[in-house]
Amino acid sequence: MFPICRTNRYFRTVLGRNKPENRTIMPKRQHPNRLIHEKSPYLQQHAWNPVEWYPWGEEAFETARKTERPIFLSVGYSTCHWCHFMEHESFEDEATAALLNSRFVPVKVDREEMPDLDRLYMLFVQATTGSGGWPMSVWLTPDLKPFYGGSYFPPVERWGRPAFRVVLESIDSMWKNDRNRLLNSAGSMMRQLLELTRRSENGTALTSELSERCLKQLAGSFDPEYGGFGGAPKFPRPVLLRFLFDHYVRTGDHQARHMALLTLEKMAEGGIHDQLGIPGKGGGGFARYSTDEFWHVPHFEKMLYDNAQLADAYLRGWQCTQEPRFAEAAKDIFNYVLCDMTSPDGGFYAAEDADSMSTDGSNEPREGAFYLWRRDEVTGILGEEDGKLFCQAYAIREKGNAPYDPHGEFTGKNILVRAENTSELSERFDLEPAEVERRLEAARAILFDVRKQRPRPRRDEKVITAWNGLMISALARGAGMLQQPELLQAAERAVEFILDKLCNREHWRLLRSWCDGEASIPGKAIDYACLIQALIDLYEASFNPDYLRVALRLTETQIELFYDQSEGGFFSTPMDDALIPLRLKEDEDGAEPSANSVSVMNLLRLAAMTGREEFRELAMTTLQHFAGTMERVPSAVPLLITSNEMALHPVTQVVLAGDPNDSRMKALRDTIYRHNHFNLVLMQASGAPADLLPETDAIAKGYDGPPAALVCNEGSCKPPVHDPETLMKMLKPE
Numbered sequence: 180m181f182p183i184c185r186t187n188r189y190f191r192t193v194l195g196r197n198k199p200e201n202r203t204i205m206p207k208r209q210h211p212n213r214l215i216h217e218k219s220p221y222l223q224q225h226a227w228n229p230v231e232w233y234p235w236g237e238e239a240f241e242t243a244r245k246t247e248r249p250i251f252l253s254v255g256y257s258t259c260h261w262c263h264f265m266e267h268e269s270f271e272d273e274a275t276a277a278l279l280n281s282r283f284v285p286v287k288v289d290r291e292e293m294p295d296l297d298r299l300y301m302l303f304v305q306a307t308t309g310s311g312g313w314p315m316s317v318w319l320t321p322d323l324k325p326f327y328g329g330s331y332f333p334p335v336e337r338w339g340r341p342a343f344r345v346v347l348e349s350i351d352s353m354w355k356n357d358r359n360r361l362l363n364s365a366g367s368m369m370r371q372l373l374e375l376t377r378r379s380e381n382g383t384a385l386t387s388e389l390s391e392r393c394l395k396q397l398a399g400s401f402d403p404e405y406g407g408f409g410g411a412p413k414f415p416r417p418v419l420l421r422f423l424f425d426h427y428v429r430t431g432d433h434q435a436r437h438m439a440l441l442t443l444e445k446m447a448e449g450g451i452h453d454q455l456g457i458p459g460k461g462g463g464g465f466a467r468y469s470t471d472e473f474w475h476v477p478h479f480e481k482m483l484y485d486n487a488q489l490a491d492a493y494l495r496g497w498q499c500t501q502e503p504r505f506a507e508a509a510k511d512i513f514n515y516v517l518c519d520m521t522s523p524d525g526g527f528y529a530a531e532d533a534d535s536m537s538t539d540g541s542n543e544p545r546e547g548a549f550y551l552w553r554r555d556e557v558t559g560i561l562g563e564e565d566g567k568l569f570c571q572a573y574a575i576r577e578k579g580n581a582p583y584d585p586h587g588e589f590t591g592k593n594i595l596v597r598a599e600n601t602s603e604l605s606e607r608f609d610l611e612p613a614e615v616e617r618r619l620e621a622a623r624a625i626l627f628d629v630r631k632q633r634p635r636p637r638r639d640e641k642v643i644t645a646w647n648g649l650m651i652s653a654l655a656r657g658a659g660m661l662q663q664p665e666l667l668q669a670a671e672r673a674v675e676f677i678l679d680k681l682c683n684r685e686h687w688r689l690l691r692s693w694c695d696g697e698a699s700i701p702g703k704a705i706d707y708a709c710l711i712q713a714l715i716d717l718y719e720a721s722f723n724p725d726y727l728r729v730a731l732r733l734t735e736t737q738i739e740l741f742y743d744q745s746e747g748g749f750f751s752t753p754m755d756d757a758l759i760p761l762r763l764k765e766d767e768d769g770a771e772p773s774a775n776s777v778s779v780m781n782l783l784r785l786a787a788m789t790g791r792e793e794f795r796e797l798a799m800t801t802l803q804h805f806a807g808t809m810e811r812v813p814s815a816v817p818l819l820i821t822s823n824e825m826a827l828h829p830v831t832q833v834v835l836a837g838d839p840n841d842s843r844m845k846a847l848r849d850t851i852y853r854h855n856h857f858n859l860v861l862m863q864a865s866g867a868p869a870d871l872l873p874e875t876d877a878i879a880k881g882y883d884g885p886p887a888a889l890v891c892n893e894g895s896c897k898p899p900v901h902d903p904e905t906l907m908k909m910l911k912p913e
Contacts, residue, residue: 218694219289220639221257229276232287243284243321249354250319251283256291257639258480258532261331262314268334269343282351292692292700295751304328318350323760324365383806385823393813393820405473406442414468417488418768422817424495429857443496447508449474450594456511457627461518463511465489471583479533479547484771486512487649494660498855525672526642527650536634549633551592561622569622574598642693644681648709655720659852667720687736701756704749704774707737711781722863747804749775766805768818776818787830787860790874825858829893836864836879837886844886850903856910
């Protein structure tokens with residue numbers, strides 16, 4: 180099966196981008212469809228299609244009921260290439276549009292705005308076809324029950340896939356002539372999906388053996404040469420790295436440490452990492468995934484949620500090793516996000532496209548065009564001497580360097596990968612290591628300025644609450660570890676943007692995304708979970724109790740709107756969202772962590788900080804609900820496994836007491852930041868309201884000495900510690 184929404188090489192070489200079969204090329208229509216009123220960049224891309232698209236909502240549903248037509252639901256996102264090509268081939272074709280408009284009610288959804296809806300119908304597509312991907316195409320009854328689905332459909336039969344118009348004609352015929360069978364099938368499928376939400380998995384023992392089984396599964400798919408898990412295409416999956424680092428810190432298992440560090444090392448050297456990040460100017464960051472197993476040829480789109488989680492992973496790598504290269508990779512990501520992905524008001528944008536306009540004279544967008552280089556181009560810009568050094572360092576070859584290029588798209592072009600280290604280059608060119616680095620740094624700056632003149636990839640300027648929460652967490656953690664207060668300032672500015680634009684502070688309800696001055700979609704469980712996590716991390720970085728107060732209020736709202744009081748666990752969708760036909764519970768930690776994993780961690784941390792035992796009870800009930808999943812497929816839920824370990828082991832409470840501005844206090848804080856600790860919460864006695872942080876008040880009550888760390892575990896507190904080295908020894912796992 181060919182890949183879905185991974186790369187558009189197939190379209191350009193096999194289909195021919197400029198001459199797709201059976202398409203009537205028409206001028207831009209004079210009047211837009213209903214999507215013109217939407218703010219999503221993806222929906223705006225389809226606003227001038229001849230298809231009379233509806234956004235997901237009651238107007239579309241009512242039209243389907245009145246006309247007795249099925250709904251054609253098309254789901255994608257703005258940086259999805261196969262989505263773009265299905266648009267060019269089918270949704271811009273007048274004949275196909277006429278068929279859709281007359282026989283169906285066409286509805287377009289941005290999956291990033293409505294991940295719960297996307298997940299619901301993706302489960303149906305995966306169950307009925309054995310695979311899934313985007314664009315997702317699903318046909319629904321007027322009461323929103325699915326009866327047929329798939330992903331990309333070509334304009335003519337190809338790769339064993341039927342032509343899109345043939346599918347439309349066939350479904351229309353079945354709807355007219357055999358409707359009862361379709362309705363019965365749709366009803367049966369919805370009942371099966373409903374069972375997924377009702378299945379309780381209680382009874383399985385929650386022990387540390389689950390963590391060992393997860394590690395064993397990951398070791399079985401680990402690439403010992405290039406890092407990462409599985410073969411091509413290879414995804415970073417930062418949730419796995421978080422599990423591995425936490426497992427290492429808790430157990431001392433060096434296999435877990437090695438797998439995480441090798442993966443980070445190889446990704447940083449590879450083409451998946453934009454090698455032209457310049458401090459204070461931008462560039463850098465990581466692409467979505469690699470099309471090969473070497474991390475060499477990326478799918479060039481960049482997503483905020485990937486970069487946020489990878490920044491956190493590189494910070495953990497630095498904590499484990501104290502090696503500057505891991506800290507530098509984290510700084511590179513922060514530089515990219517702050518320079519290239521930050522709105523004027525401080526919120527973080529969602530994504531950058533893989534395509535940009537080519538400068539080779541074709542006058543059409545090509546994947547990776549912004550990032551590719553010819554050897555003669557590099558040497559012409561840098562000069563022969565520095566050009567030769569740079570080409571050796573970054574594997575630039577005369578004929579191009581892409582190892583995976585089945586259709587010749589990268590012929591004669593190079594993706595920057597760090598192929599030789601400074602020591603190797605120093606010996607090869609008979610230069611001092613410092614001189615090698617000076618020349619490479621100067622060369623990168625020159626090439627960055629040249630690249631800056633190229634057409635940039637399109638940017639999706641949605642500000643998504645959950646993804647911003649992940650980035651705020653990384654920035655807050657990075658500020659203390661890297662000793663860069665500007666990172667904390669950026670995190671605080673972003674959280675104020677979210678609370679101002681995407682939060683109703685009267686009822687403490689969140690919205691999912693903001694774009695072009697508007698936000699309307701109700702927040703999902705993952706939005707609450709990630710923002711609450713960010714607020715806890717911000718409190719530990721700044722000791723501003725207001726962040727913790729907001730975290731508690733949002734937690735209470737999240738429990739009210741999403742928690743299943745009868746079975747345990749958090750639904751993805753709020754209880755009063757009438758636009759989602761069925762509420763599911765997410766457990767898989769995929770490209771993003773699941774709402775349930777993050778929520779359990781939040782509840783355990785808040786319980787340790789505030790003494791609110793009901794939070795811990797909710798966390799335990801949630802873990803028990805997913806115990807069966809953790810036992811069957813632990814590697815699919817690595818953060819739930821980590822959450823389980825947090826619940827099984829006592830939380831270490833560290834309270835800093837004394838003058839917060841004293842240099843000795845800073846030394847204690849720096850010691851805590853420098854190393855990763857498992858299941859630790861950090862609080863400060865100074866300025867902590869007793870009603871908000873009774874644990875802090877109880878632990879530090881009566882202390883009136885020089886700056887000290889008060890360490891408590893299982894209700895027992897050790898004597899105050901004033902010396903950073905003693906504190907470090909005290910916090911190491913036994």
